[in-house]
Amino acid sequence: ETGVTQTPRHLVMGMTNKKSLKCEQHLGHNAMYWYKQSAKKPLELMFVYNFKEQTENNSVPSRFSPECPNSSHLFLHLHTLQPEDSALYLCASSQAGDRAGNTIYFGEGSWLTVV
Amino acid sequence: QQQVKQSPQSLIVQKGGISIINCAYENTAFDYFPWYQQFPGKGPALLIAIRPDVSEKKEGRFTISFNKSAKQFSLHIMDSQPGDSATYFCAAIGSARQLTFGSGTQLTVLP
Numbered sequence: 001e002t003g004v005t006q007t008p009r010h011l012v013m014g015m016t017n018k019k020s021l022k023c024e025q026h027l028g029h030n031a032m033y034w035y036k037q038s039a040k041k042p043l044e045l046m047f048v049y050n051f052k053e054q055t056e057n058n059s060v061p062s063r064f065s066p067e068c069p070n071s072s073h074l075f076l077h078l079h080t081l082q083p084e085d086s087a088l089y090l091c092a093s094s095q096a097g098d099r100a101g102n103t104i105y106f107g108e109g110s111w112l113t114v115v
Numbered sequence: 116q117q118q119v120k121q122s123p124q125s126l127i128v129q130k131g132g133i134s135i136i137n138c139a140y141e142n143t144a145f146d147y148f149p150w151y152q153q154f155p156g157k158g159p160a161l162l163i164a165i166r167p168d169v170s171e172k173k174e175g176r177f178t179i180s181f182n183k184s185a186k187q188f189s190l191h192i193m194d195s196q197p198g199d200s201a202t203y204f205c206a207a208i209g210s211a212r213q214l215t216f217g218s219g220t221q222l223t224v225l226p
Contacts, residue, residue, distance in 0.1 A: 004158070040124070043159070043204065043216040056213065090158050103149075104214060106158030 003027040004107035006091050012113045013081065021076040021110045023091030029105075030096040032074040034066060037088040037109070049074065050096045081114045088112075118142050119207050121217025128224050134192040136220045138205035141186065145207035149214075150179065150190050153202045162203070163190070195224045 004025045013019050025032065034046040048056035049068040063085075065077040074091055088109040121138045128134045138148075149164035165172045165179040165188065172179045178191040192199055205217040 040218065042119075042218045043214075045213055048213065092158075103161050106160065108156065108158045 004091055004093055004105050006089075006107035006110050008110060009108065010111045010113075012115060013078065014115055015081060015083070017081075018077070018079045020078065021089055021091075021112075023074040023076075023107060025072055025074075025091075025093040025105070025107075027093055027105060029093035030071045031094045032068060032071070033092040033094075033104070034074065034076050035090040035092060035106075037090055043090070047076075078112070081112075083114050086113045118215045119205060119217045121205050121220060123220060124218070125221045126223070128195045128222065130195065130197060130224055130226050132195050132224075134190075134195045134199070134222055134224070136190045136203050136205070136222070137187065138189065138217050139185075139187045140207050142207070142209055142215075143186070144209040145215075147208040148179070148181065148188050149206050149208070150177075151204040151206060151216075153204065153219075155201075159204055192222075195222075197224045197226050200224050 007022045011019060030051050032049045036044045036046055045058050046060045047066040052068050052071060063080050067075040088111055090109045091107040092104045094104045119138055119140050126134060147166055150162045151159035152162040153159040163174050163177050163179055165181050167183050170181050176193045181188045200223050202219045202221050204219045206214045208214055
């Protein structure tokens with residue numbers, strides 16, 4: 001148990017569907033992240049929220065829409081995805097500012113398959 | 116552009132052997148270098164980390180060696196065990212305070 005909970009763990013969706021991934025952290029952190037993990041590629045940072053404010057959007061297509069209603073919850077809304085978007089989506093949290101020595105804690109991920 | 120290059124992509128080691136994973140970076144602004152361990156079906160978990168002002172850090176069977184002039188760092192797993200079989204990621208943090216990950220090394224320790 002890492003203190004970062006992601007749901008659902010597995011999701012299969014069609015290209016015209018709308019779905020959402022949910023993340024909740026129980027660590028008292030104030031920074032939250034979405035990462036994408038594809039086979040044989042480095043972990044890709046997608047979005048960063050510090051104190052509920054988005055501070056990083058790493059050139060992510062608009063079919064991915066994040067939402068951070070409070071410091072403990074983070075959503076990733078998915079709409080009209082492509083098959084190449086199939087991947088493991090990881091949520092993470094840390095103390096804001098991600099200073100050297102601040103550990104980033106990851107959830108177990110949501111496996112997304114786009115058909 | 117990949118700022119942290121990791122090798123090898125996969126590694127097979129006999130039980131009791133030494134596993135060595137190497138990383139090289141380009142950005143001299145990086146000032147913290149963590150290693151993450153990821154088991155199948157799990158998210159990455161922090162394993163060990165080093166700052167560039169030290170050349171080596173050891174925690175149990177895991178050691179990071181750091182060469183600042185060469186901009187390289189490596190993870191050594193001594194007395195490797197089958198339970199160490201996982202994917203290992205090196206990473207670096209710079210002035211932007213965001214993690215940049217290597218591409219990962221899939222380690223298999225044979226019993």
